[in-house]
Amino acid sequence: MKTKKMLGLAAIVAVIALVVSCSMLSGLGGGNKPCDPDKHQFTKNGSKKYLFDQTHHWETCFKCKAANTSSRAAHSGNPCRVCGYDSRPPSGGGGGYSER
Ligand SMILES: [Zn+2]
Numbered sequence: 001m002k003t004k005k006m007l008g009l010a011a012i013v014a015v016i017a018l019v020v021s022c023s024m025l026s027g028l029g030g031g032n033k034p035c036d037p038d039k040h041q042f043t044k045n046g047s048k049k050y051l052f053d054q055t056h057h058w059e060t061c062f063k064c065k066a067a068n069t070s071s072r073a074a075h076s077g078n079p080c081r082v083c084g085y086d087s088r089p090p091s092g093g094g095g096g097y098s099e100r
């Protein structure tokens with residue numbers, strides 16, 4: 001009796017392990033591999049992908065998400081005309097702000 005139960009449990013564990021390892025494998029194959037340094041794709045369909053922090057933005061590789069450090073620059077405008085970063089506090093229902 002007991003062995004049958006154990007077998008069922010083992011089967012479930014095996015299935016879970018298989019699913020997890022499969023999803024991990026597909027995750028690795030999904031484009032997270034780092035490119036060669038000269039193969040980064042910083043432009044796609046004429047547009048660029050930016051990451052940013054509070055003061056700067058920089059181009060990001062579409063394939064491996066590596067940062068193009070030479071593109072790092074301070075924001076230009078608020079919201080930034082390049083990456084769209086907006087450092088203003090979100091208007092939380094404060095009326096009259098949008099009316100000019
Ligand atoms: Zn890359």
Ligand SMILES: [Zn+2]
Binds near residue numbers: 056057075080083085
């Ligand atoms: Zn910016």
